[in-house]
Amino acid sequence: MAVILITGGARSGKSTRAEARARSFAGQPVYIATAEALDGEMQERIARHRARRGTDWIEREVPLDLVPALLSTDGGGARLVDCLTLWLSNLMHAARDWEREVRELADALPRLDSPVVLVTNEVGLGIVPDNALARSFRDAAGIMNQIIAGVADEVEFVVAGLPMKLK
Amino acid sequence: MAVILITGGARSGKSTRAEARARSFAGQPVYIATAEALDGEMQERIARHRARRGTDWIEREVPLDLVPALLSTDGGGARLVDCLTLWLSNLMHAARDWEREVRELADALPRLDSPVVLVTNEVGLGIVPDNALARSFRDAAGIMNQIIAGVADEVEFVVAGLPMKLK
Amino acid sequence: MAVILITGGARSGKSTRAEARARSFAGQPVYIATAEALDGEMQERIARHRARRGTDWIEREVPLDLVPALLSTDGGGARLVDCLTLWLSNLMHAARDWEREVRELADALPRLDSPVVLVTNEVGLGIVPDNALARSFRDAAGIMNQIIAGVADEVEFVVAGLPMKLK
Numbered sequence: 001m002a003v004i005l006i007t008g009g010a011r012s013g014k015s016t017r018a019e020a021r022a023r024s025f026a027g028q029p030v031y032i033a034t035a036e037a038l039d040g041e042m043q044e045r046i047a048r049h050r051a052r053r054g055t056d057w058i059e060r061e062v063p064l065d066l067v068p069a070l071l072s073t074d075g076g077g078a079r080l081v082d083c084l085t086l087w088l089s090n091l092m093h094a095a096r097d098w099e100r101e102v103r104e105l106a107d108a109l110p111r112l113d114s115p116v117v118l119v120t121n122e123v124g125l126g127i128v129p130d131n132a133l134a135r136s137f138r139d140a141a142g143i144m145n146q147i148i149a150g151v152a153d154e155v156e157f158v159v160a161g162l163p164m165k166l167k
Numbered sequence: 168m169a170v171i172l173i174t175g176g177a178r179s180g181k182s183t184r185a186e187a188r189a190r191s192f193a194g195q196p197v198y199i200a201t202a203e204a205l206d207g208e209m210q211e212r213i214a215r216h217r218a219r220r221g222t223d224w225i226e227r228e229v230p231l232d233l234v235p236a237l238l239s240t241d242g243g244g245a246r247l248v249d250c251l252t253l254w255l256s257n258l259m260h261a262a263r264d265w266e267r268e269v270r271e272l273a274d275a276l277p278r279l280d281s282p283v284v285l286v287t288n289e290v291g292l293g294i295v296p297d298n299a300l301a302r303s304f305r306d307a308a309g310i311m312n313q314i315i316a317g318v319a320d321e322v323e324f325v326v327a328g329l330p331m332k333l334k
Numbered sequence: 335m336a337v338i339l340i341t342g343g344a345r346s347g348k349s350t351r352a353e354a355r356a357r358s359f360a361g362q363p364v365y366i367a368t369a370e371a372l373d374g375e376m377q378e379r380i381a382r383h384r385a386r387r388g389t390d391w392i393e394r395e396v397p398l399d400l401v402p403a404l405l406s407t408d409g410g411g412a413r414l415v416d417c418l419t420l421w422l423s424n425l426m427h428a429a430r431d432w433e434r435e436v437r438e439l440a441d442a443l444p445r446l447d448s449p450v451v452l453v454t455n456e457v458g459l460g461i462v463p464d465n466a467l468a469r470s471f472r473d474a475a476g477i478m479n480q481i482i483a484g485v486a487d488e489v490e491f492v493v494a495g496l497p498m499k500l501k
Contacts, residue, residue: 007494009291009459011309041299122493124343125176126293126460127468132375134294142345149494157493159289159324160174160316162333166496176458178476208466292343293460301461326456326491327341327483329500 002115005152006163007122007145013161014119015082019053022117027077030114031057032069034087049082063090067104075113083119088144092137102144106151120145122157169282172319173330174289174312180328181286182249186220189284194244197281198224199236201254216249230257234271242280250286255311259304269311273318287312289324335449339486340497341456341479347495348453349416353387356451361411364448365391366403368421383416397424401438409447417453422478426471436478440485454479456491 004021008014022029031053037043050059057080062069066087070079081087091098109116122145124138149155155167171188175181189196198220204210217226224247229236233254237246248254258265276283289312291305316322322334338355342348356363365387371377384393391414396403400421404413415421425432443450456479458472483489489501 005494009289009309010295011291011306011313013309013313041302120494122292122343123294124292124345125456125458127457127463127472128344129294135375138294139345142343142347145493146345146347146495149496155494155496157498159312159333160172160287160322161313162316162322164324164331164333164498166493166498176456176476177462178458178473178480180476180480208469289459290461291459296461305461326479326500327339327454327489328480329483329489331491331498331500 001112002154003109003112003152004115004117005120005145005149005155006117006158007120007149007155008158009122009125012158014121014158015049016052016161017156017158017163018080018082018117018119022078022080022115025078025115027114029057029077030073030079031059032066032079032081033059033061034063034066034081034083034090036061036063036090063087064094064096067101067108070105070108070112070116078115078117079112081116081118083121084144084148085121085123085141088140089137092140098140099143102147106147109148109151118148118152120148168279169321170276170279170319171282171284172287172312172316172322173284173325174287174316174322174333175325176289176292179325181288181325182216183219183328184323184325184330185247185249185284185286189245189247189282192245192282194281196224196244197240197246198226199233199246199248200226200228201230201233201248201250201257203228203230203257230254231261231263234268234275237275237279237283245282245284246279248283248285250288251311251315252288252290252308255307256304259307265307266310269314273314276315276318285315285319287315335446336488337443337446337486338449338451339454339479339483339489340451340492341454341483341489342492343456343459346492348455348492349383350386350495351490351492351497352414352416352451352453356412356414356449359412359449361448363391363411364407364413365393366400366413366415367393367395368397368400368415368417368424370395370397370424397421398428398430401435401442404439404442404446404450412449412451413446415450415452417455418478418482419455419457419475422474423471426474432474433477436481440481443482443485452482452486454482
């Protein structure tokens with residue numbers, strides 16, 4: 001089934017775009033949140049996304065084990081994964097082998113029976129960060145985006161709410 | 168009349184592009200600067216923009232009350248607003264309700280008799296900023312860009328002086 | 335001969351893209367590295383790039399004197415300059431007149447007998463940096479990209495490994 005990657009900057013409208021793409025497939029859509037509501041800022045963001053989406057989605061919180069979650073619930077409406085960048089951050093924070101898990105995701109995506117729409121972030125278009133950890137993270141995010149874009153059927157880059165077709 | 172939004176990064180050539188678009192309309196163009204010459208770095212930037220534009224523009228400094236300024240002087244040549252990101256920053260600094268004012272701008276733009284070219288910045292494509300204020304600002308800038316792009320007739324994303332058509 | 339500029343963010347796949355473009359021309363390609371292996375992070379990056387490219391390239395390290403290097407070795411296969419942003423940083427660090435040298439490069443490029451593929455970075459799409467030096471650098475990088483894009487025959491913007499044609 002279709003694998004669609006939606007990338008863009010912070011508050012570029014990529015989640016809204018991804019929701020529209022996920023809704024365009026038949027069946028009840030499944031929202032897979034990689035965020036955990038650990039602080040007030042994140043709780044507010046999650047609540048805002050939920051209010052916009054409406055109540056007709058199946059919701060799951062999957063901060064780490066994304067591939068098992070996709071495989072174990074495969075079938076039916078589209079999966080919306082929002083977002084890969086936070087998943088990557090969670091993997092790195094948990095000291096997991098992020099590059100191996102990203103490649104496992106890339107292997108799994110084309111074999112799923114459900115359409116999957118994945119949201120990710122561009123984080124490498126600013127000045128080089130001062131601290132090594134932030135540099136490592138933006139390098140990892142760039143590598144992940146290349147790997148997932150490589151297996152995606154469609155890739156869109158969203159700026160100011162408007163999608164540009166990359167693939 | 169036409170509403171044209173030009174977005175891009177720092178020193179991407181978006182002001183030069185916006186000036187060319189504004190000049191393409193009949194009538195004397197009006198340059199609406201949202202910058203205030205508060206320090207040497209900003210004075211130098213304002214002087215450089217002015218030298219490039221030439222002297223055939225009507226010039227106005229409007230750091231905050233952009234909607235009243237557009238409404239009270241409507242008619243004639245194109246308005247060039249440079250830039251919305253600085254206007255947003257001024258609104259937040261003055262503790263004004265920026266989201267309400269952005270929506271008022273979005274309401275006013277399609278009803279003007281003058282063509283309007285607006286310059287804005289993409290600020291959300293780098294690593295997540297450390298401090299909460301910077302995060303709030305980049306969120307606000309992204310939301311503003313989506314709202315204004317939504318009512319614009321044309322949106323261009325400028326990279327290395329070259330425009331990509333988004334809308 | 336063709337002058338091709340490849341721009342994009344960190345780890346966006348721009349070097350891989352530039353290598354493919356350089357290989358598409360007849361003759362042995364020449365890799366002109368502007369990086370110096372001054373620390374472990376940079377050594378690791380250089381080694382990784384070399385492993386990917388393979389051993390059939392002529393390799394040169396040119397941290398500063400890019401225009402003389404291009405002129406003195408002109409002829410034969412494509413030149414790949416990776417990357418201009420680091421060259422700019424080296425020029426500024428050495429207190430050289432970077433704007434003059436960028437303009438000399440822009441003058442020289444269209445007159446070379448070898449095709450040239452140049453890699454550069456977009457660094458101006460994040461939040462405004464706190465420190466003045468970083469602001470100066472991102473301004474300079476934006477100006478350089480506009481100047482070189484102005485003389486290039488082709489410009490591509492790479493996101494997630496996928497090129498968008500700007501020119």
